[in-house]
Amino acid sequence: MAREARDDQANRILYVQTSGAEVPERSATVFFLAAAAAAMDVEVGIYFTQFGPTLLKKGVPEQLRIKKGSLGATLSHFIDQARDLGVRLYVCQPSLDLNDLKMEDLIEGVEMIGGAAFNSLALDADQVICF
Amino acid sequence: MAREARDDQANRILYVQTSGAEVPERSATVFFLAAAAAAMDVEVGIYFTQFGPTLLKKGVPEQLRIKKGSLGATLSHFIDQARDLGVRLYVCQPSLDLNDLKMEDLIEGVEMIGGAAFNSLALDADQVICF
Amino acid sequence: MAREARDDQANRILYVQTSGAEVPERSATVFFLAAAAAAMDVEVGIYFTQFGPTLLKKGVPEQLRIKKGSLGATLSHFIDQARDLGVRLYVCQPSLDLNDLKMEDLIEGVEMIGGAAFNSLALDADQVICF
Numbered sequence: 001m002a003r004e005a006r007d008d009q010a011n012r013i014l015y016v017q018t019s020g021a022e023v024p025e026r027s028a029t030v031f032f033l034a035a036a037a038a039a040m041d042v043e044v045g046i047y048f049t050q051f052g053p054t055l056l057k058k059g060v061p062e063q064l065r066i067k068k069g070s071l072g073a074t075l076s077h078f079i080d081q082a083r084d085l086g087v088r089l090y091v092c093q094p095s096l097d098l099n100d101l102k103m104e105d106l107i108e109g110v111e112m113i114g115g116a117a118f119n120s121l122a123l124d125a126d127q128v129i130c131f
Numbered sequence: 132m133a134r135e136a137r138d139d140q141a142n143r144i145l146y147v148q149t150s151g152a153e154v155p156e157r158s159a160t161v162f163f164l165a166a167a168a169a170a171m172d173v174e175v176g177i178y179f180t181q182f183g184p185t186l187l188k189k190g191v192p193e194q195l196r197i198k199k200g201s202l203g204a205t206l207s208h209f210i211d212q213a214r215d216l217g218v219r220l221y222v223c224q225p226s227l228d229l230n231d232l233k234m235e236d237l238i239e240g241v242e243m244i245g246g247a248a249f250n251s252l253a254l255d256a257d258q259v260i261c262f
Numbered sequence: 263m264a265r266e267a268r269d270d271q272a273n274r275i276l277y278v279q280t281s282g283a284e285v286p287e288r289s290a291t292v293f294f295l296a297a298a299a300a301a302m303d304v305e306v307g308i309y310f311t312q313f314g315p316t317l318l319k320k321g322v323p324e325q326l327r328i329k330k331g332s333l334g335a336t337l338s339h340f341i342d343q344a345r346d347l348g349v350r351l352y353v354c355q356p357s358l359d360l361n362d363l364k365m366e367d368l369i370e371g372v373e374m375i376g377g378a379a380f381n382s383l384a385l386d387a388d389q390v391i392c393f
Contacts, residue, residue: 258385
């Protein structure tokens with residue numbers, strides 16, 4: 001979704017994720033849909049705000065099971081699938097502060113953007129879909 | 132909002148509902164706005180994900196009061212109004228699993244779609260509005 | 263974002279806020295991003311529904327600290343910044359009822375709109391971004 005890289009013919013979806021590790025049932029949908037979109041050749045980014053950045057903390061995805069009390073898939077499965085398909089991950093500084101996180105606490109490859117950059121991504125997208 | 136049925140001149144809104152019967156105060160808005168949009172000749176669908184499908188479980192809408200402790204309207208009122216105006220209701224398989232629901236547990240007329248179909252509906256819509 | 267005032271060349275973003283004073287960590291993002299958008303000459307409105315109107319109750323913004331247990335900024339800071347930049351604030355009647363609020367309980371300058379007006383604002387906007 002970066003301006004230098006984008007294909008002006010492609011559709012673009014920006015997802016927003018506001019829930020974090022405190023509600024596992026709300027953690028996988030955004031990666032599942034983002035991966036599905038990327039597989040459709042849509043340019044996809046996910047912006048993590050409010051509690052969302054806690055999903056990207058090193059060590060969390062491997063341990064977070066989507067369904068409480070289940071032995072099913074962990075969040076890692078969904079994140080890896082999305083990233084392998086080229087989904088970009090964004091965070092904002094204020095929400096890192098809110099969760100007492102620093103960029104070095106997060107998994108590799110997450111990009112920090114400010115409010116103006118978020119709004120520009122949103123305006124450039126065909127849809128913004130918020131969770 | 133189905134491709135075969137849609138009117139290319141009409142506006143289209145896709146709503147997304149992520150909260151379920153566990154927070155009654157979050158249950159009616161989406162049906163209220165969807166009905167208002169359908170009454171404006173907008174083509175309207177609602178996609179239920181995360182906890183959203185619990186609102187569609189048989190027996191729930193008749194008993195769920197929007198405001199805790201009140202004797203006011205139940206969710207049935209809002210669902211019936213939206214459906215009478217042609218609002219379409221969609222669920223996804225993973226969120227059924229998440230809530231231990233099967234299609235036969237849901238009220239009549241709900242359609243199941245996958246992630247790719249959701250993204251296509253979203254890209255075809257004029258707006259996606261998420262609750 | 264009112265039709266009489268709008269500039270047809272300008273971008274428009276409509277934000278939606280569903281969380282209220284019960285989750286302070288979810289209260290500031292919408293004002294922060296709305297202010298950033300207004301500073302980019304985007305026409306910006308925020309629609310408060312579900313628990314959102316509780317953020318606009320007189321006396322609440324001055325006391326609500328965004329981060330629990332912190333001595334940091336209160337919500338007033340974010341609301342004032344957004345309003346100084348021309349961000350418009352909307353509520354709906356049903357969500358006032360839901361929170362036992364009346365218009366006179368809210369801070370000055372909030373506008374009440376119905377479901378049809380909300381949908382029209384949404385369709386007129388370039389993006390709808392929901393929290």
